[in-house]
Amino acid sequence: MNSEMFGTLPDGTMYTKRRNLWDRPKVNVTTYKGHECEKWSCGLRTYYAPSVNMLAKVGPVGRETHFTVSFDYILILRETGTTNPMRHTYADGYIFDETTQKPKWFGQSGITGNRMFRPCEDWTHQRLTYRYQVSAGYAIALTIHPAYLRDIDADLYIRNIMITYGDEDYPYTPAPEIDETVVLTEGAG
Template identity: 30%
Template sequence: MRQEMFGTLPDGTLYTKRRNLAYGRLYTAENPRIHSSAAKDGYETIPGVVCEFPCLGAYVVSFRTDKTMSGTHWGSLGEVKENCTIWIYFCKTLEKAQDRHYDMAYLVNNIQQASDGRWYAIVNVEENYPYCCFRFNTYSDGTYVQTAKIWDISMTYSANLHPYTPAPEDDETVVLTEGAG
């Protein structure tokens, strides 16, 4: 991680200056990730997006979608559900996150919608999983194709929702330099 993206609070706590820690592939409203599936448990690990956690603590995951979100996983129940779910796949290595594998899966069950339309939840990173990737779920009866879009994926080191910005690595207007210290 780049030093200039971090600061230290008076109590010594590290913070990330509202920086989006989810990087690798920028999905936007004009170019969202489109997921279509007729599977009963129609999930996909979102390609290209990974996150690095600088430390343990509270993080906020947020994103936009054209569907209503839920914190309930219907698995292979076999019913058409209009609600989708998001999962965080915690990983011990960057390679696992990039390959879309995981060491621990977490269903984001405290999801809520902000006044600006984004969906978000506070996620407590309590174990030593320094990386993650994201899974997006639709639910069907096995024949009906569910299609959902997701974009503006963000993870910030905070217990508060902040305005969306792309990760500096994915924003062509940001010039990253190695920090000195």
């Protein structure tokens, strides 16, 4: 097997590292600066946060599970609000709290990379690696928001969204990259 292509989850099952896990349908598709992209808009005192629950895709995770988020963006920022404005990539999750018998937010995940969007007029590449630390079997949500926009008047043009296992920044491929019914052999990929 190609070790660069595959990895093993804590339960021993294998997964494809380069498979694009971002499979949310595209919305507000437009052409901007010569590229097909999505236009995500936010206004003052509102928020916009498209997300994917990674746990639904990977099942129970071990104590450390890494995901890399990468994409290209242009941010046209017109005005910033006054009630905790945000413009960044965001990831968090919930565990089941046995004491209260309810979901408990465990906060933002550890991150490698600069998660803030800076205003820019040309395509800028963003790459972040998130590290979730949760006990196996207790996590009930691991959520990744490529963009979390709150209380800003802005348009975010975003394209080539990739979420992959591990900490590599692979070239963009549409999701899913690989048909899971195809058996890959040594040297594949």
